[in-house]
Amino acid sequence: MTRLHAISCAALVAAMSAALPAGEAAAQEQLSPTTEAPPAPTPVLRPFVAQYQVSNHGNSLGTATMQVVALDDGRWRVDLAMKGGGLLRVAGLNVEQSTVFDVVDGRYRPLGQSTVKRVFLSKRRTTGGYDWAKRTAQWTGDVKDTRRAPVPLQDGDMSGLLINLAIIRDATPGATLHYRFVDDGRARPQDYAVAAQTQAIQVGDLSFDALRVDRSNAGSEQTSVWVAPGVPTPLRMLQSEGGETGLDLVLVGYQ
Template identity: 60%
Template sequence: MRCCCALAASAPALALESFVADYQVFNAGKALGEATMQVVPDAGRWRIDLNMRGTRGLMGLAGVNAQQSTVFDTVGDAYRPLSQSTVRKALFVGKQITGSYDWGNHSARWTGDVKKNRQAPVPLRDGDMSGLLINLAIIRDAQPGRTLDYRFVDNGRARDHRYAVANDLESVSVDGMSFNAMRVARVQGNEETVVWVVDGVPTPVRILQRENGEDTFDLRLVDYRGAQ
């Protein structure tokens, strides 16, 4: 892995900064494709993007190709979403969803290929975030033994997300290198999300999503660098 700064076990929490991070995408240990996550300035605001690309022929194209993006600003230490978009590409079919967070009226709404039960406005509360912004908040907030509470407002729905940070660091192998990382986990119904965080790295070194006890997506960091 190439990186723009040294990894330090005792580094303080990172302030928000621009970066570009490259991941490999796996399912049940099998490589499905590649992903890029980036945080960049956007006309006086910020934008976080996640672009996933399948590399296993037609199966990869149907399962992996997706683009997500959230434009946001900062209010104190909070990341406040302003707009959100999701584009998914499959064989002969494409889906696109766009969301707008109206903080003046504390209401958010999504248009496009949205399920009927998610087309109504969603009331907003201070501190609400999109899924991508929660990844950044975990990097900011994770400390051994802490409980992290966030409210996920994305794609026409709102849900409380609670993450537990393990008391002890654990060894995580990423691109042939081993790191001592904080394990941050959320279990909700049949869904499980685990994020591994390393002090001094502005992006998760690994993100694992599981449903019904089986891996769905496993993103493993291979490179990160400051955005130009």
């Protein structure tokens, strides 16, 4: 596994201290680069494997792995697997999620989704299919009766895992992000507010200049994600409720 590398950014500004003759000044003006900063490049989707430390209410629970895998025919798959350790192992909890997707007009378009949850001796498995020809999505398996009906699809709809990737792609200082979550037999809008400035976030013994992205229409259940330029996976994913820290995934390394 490749250890994380700290991200730093420095700007160098040089100024002429002496005036040039008119002819030379005109030539210098033509040769000088523009002072307007170019737009930041859009992050490129690429395969990675990332490892996280998982805690809940400050108690260590275990580890998680998030990865993006390139498949055939321009398809991709994003996975998130949580494995028990500490209290999570005692509870016997094990969670695996996957979404197969492609990229259409720059959008991450889900094609199939699956979730497996194991608690003690029980196992819950759900499978979802996104039919873009019929523009409906439907889930089977251990799904609530109220979530078995087809869900109408709209352009831009994503699973929960894809929204995490979209935040990495879209987050810029002060931006407002609008997505539509279609997962597990339900659909709902999700809006996120990106912080106006970066903040230092500690990952192990390294510090990153990261943007905090908060879901703004979640009610008492808050979701926050921290992302940094050049890092293909979130630095941290935090769920909280009523101001209390809940499930917390902190990046420890990726490759």
